[in-house]
Each structure stands twice: as C-alpha cells, then as structure tokens.
Amino acid sequence: MAFSPAPVRSAPLPAWPDAWYVVARSSDVARGRIVDGQVAQRAYVLFRDSQGGLVALDAHCPHMGTHLRTGEVVDDGIRCALHHWTVDRDGVLQAEPGCARMRSRTWPVFERFGLVFLFAGTGTPPPRPFAELPDDHRWLPAQPLLLKADWRAMLVNGFDTQHMRAVHQRELVRPPAFSRSRDGALCMSYETRILPGGGPSSWLIQRLARGRPHITQTCHGPTMLVESRLGRFESRAVFGLITRGDSTVAYASFGAPQGGPLRWMRLWLTRALYAAFLRKDYAVVEGMRLMVDGATDPGVRGISDYLRTLPELDGDGHAG
Ligand code: FES
Ligand SMILES: [Fe+2]
Helix, strand or coil: CCCCCCCCCCCCCCCCECCEEEEEEHHHCCCCCCEEEEECCEEEEEEECCCCCEEEEECECCCCCCEHHHCEEECCEEECCCCCCEEECCCEEECCCCCCCCECCECCEEEECCEEEEECCCCCCCCCCCCCCCCCEEEEECCCEEECCCHHHHHHHHHCCCHHHHHHCEEECCCCEEEECCCCCEEEEEEEEECCCCHHHHHHHHHHHCCCCEEEEEEECCEEEEEEEECCEEEEEEEEEEEECCEEEEEEEEEEECCCCCHHHHHHHHHHHHHHHHHHHHHHHCCCCCCCCCCCCHHHHHHHHHHHCCCECCHHHCCC
16 A cells, blocks of 8 residues: 655744734824734834834733833823833833832834834844835825634735636736845736736726736735735835734835826825725635645745745744
C-alpha cells in the first residue's frame, strides 16, 4: 500500500505582528479628549499635549492602576480620576512630595495621512510604514469600518489575484510582479483588464483607465498602501487593520495629488471608487476562516510568506 504523508502545515500567520498599527484617525484625537484602545492585550490611552502633539501612554495609572480614560487632560498630561495626580507626557507621575517616583511606559506614536500610527512593542520600532512616500497628496480619511472578519483574511484578500474575476469582474493582463522595499515591505504590482458586469464604478474606471488600471500594493504588516493609476488619474489609499474582539476595525484614508481646480472632486471620486471596490470584498470576507496552505495564487502565497516573516509582539503583548 502506498504511503501517503499527511499534508505539511505551514507556520501560522502572526495574530499580532510586531508592527505599527493604525489605531485612530487624527481627527478622533481632538484636544482635551482621551482615546483608549488595545493592541494585543496592551491597553493604551492617547491624547494631545498643549502643543497639539500626540502622546500615548499605558492605560493604567502607575500609582494604583486606575484606567486613565476616566481622567482629564491637563496641560501636558492626564490627571488621574482617583487621586488627582497627573501622569505627564513622559509617563512620569507627578505625585505629592515624598512619594516614590513612579512612571508608566510611553508608546511610540505618529500621525500621517490623517491617521494615527502606534507601536506597541517594547523593542526598537520597525521603520515607519510608507516613509519614502512624498508628501504631495491631499488625504481624506474615511469613517472606520467594523467587520466580523480576521484582519489576515482581509489583508490576504487584497493580494488574492484569483478573486479578481469572480468578485471584481477584472482579469490580470499578466502575472503580478513582486518586490521588497528597502525597509522589508512586500510590494505587488499588476495590471488588470475590466470585464463586463462590474456595475457603474467599473464602467467609470473603464472610461478613466481605458480598461487597464495599474495597481501597486505595499504591505507593512497590518498596514497597506495602494497606488493606482487609471490613465492620467492617479490616487493612493492607506489602510490599517486592527483586531477588536472577534472583529476587525478597518481604517482607510484616500489621497489624490494636490493642486489643480478639480482636486476635491478627484479626492471624492477616489474615495467613492475604492468604497465600491471594497464593498464587494467585505461582503465575501465577512465570516471567512482563512486557510492558505492549499492556495496556489501567487499573491496569496506571497503575502502569506511575507506575514510569516514578521515576529509576534514580544512580552505581555503576545497574543499566544
Ligand atoms: S491611582 Fe492614579 S493617582 Fe492614584
Ligand atoms: Fe478584492
């Protein structure tokens, strides 16, 4: 009897890679407001200091652990609700004289594209996503979306070239090209042909791109940049995915070149076209249980192999 070995199972894709996460839109963190959240099991609070700069701290007061979302922003810190001492922007607790010096950890944070990026690891942060991108676009962040789906399924879907025909009524003109950016991000470029039956947005793209959109996608862990060229119409989109409970929050910001009399129209059109495209993806990814071992699609294999190179968050942020 022939021996048939059990199929080899690849290493799992990381649940919480050691990476920058999009955790809010810049506009969500208004001055005086405290925004809280979690990356893996690490809880943080976010606020703006008196200069408008973003500060991210451990969520719990270093004195006795009160959650700082119940506190109040004062000058450059948060005044804790329980004893009214202040945790300053450096995480130092401004306690009464004679008390031991206590401090909490500050989290690396920055904002770009109208989004807030946060690093939850305890080591050196990886390079900032899309740092080489020139600042020549105007950005319009969208309302974040909560979807009952695994973020990895959503990300892998973005690289799955085989679903183009079934879901988006497009086909690839040639196999996709892969490369790595200098900072290790995965890039995939491809050109598609629009097929009939894709609805009004496909019709419009057909007119703009003469049927051949060029797309480049760059993935930095749970964040992705999409650059698309439809004829002379260029646009960009930045996405950030983060797990919340058994769902994923999808942040998105859309960019179009600055200047020109039609700049706002271009931006609104970019957002509308992406929204129409993504609605189709979200409808099929919802509830999906991702399995990539049997996939033959080069995009799915490429993104899966890339994700496996990312370490999980260290220490107490490890999702297990
Ligand atoms: S618990 Fe925050 S000041 Fe005491
Ligand atoms: Fe898709």
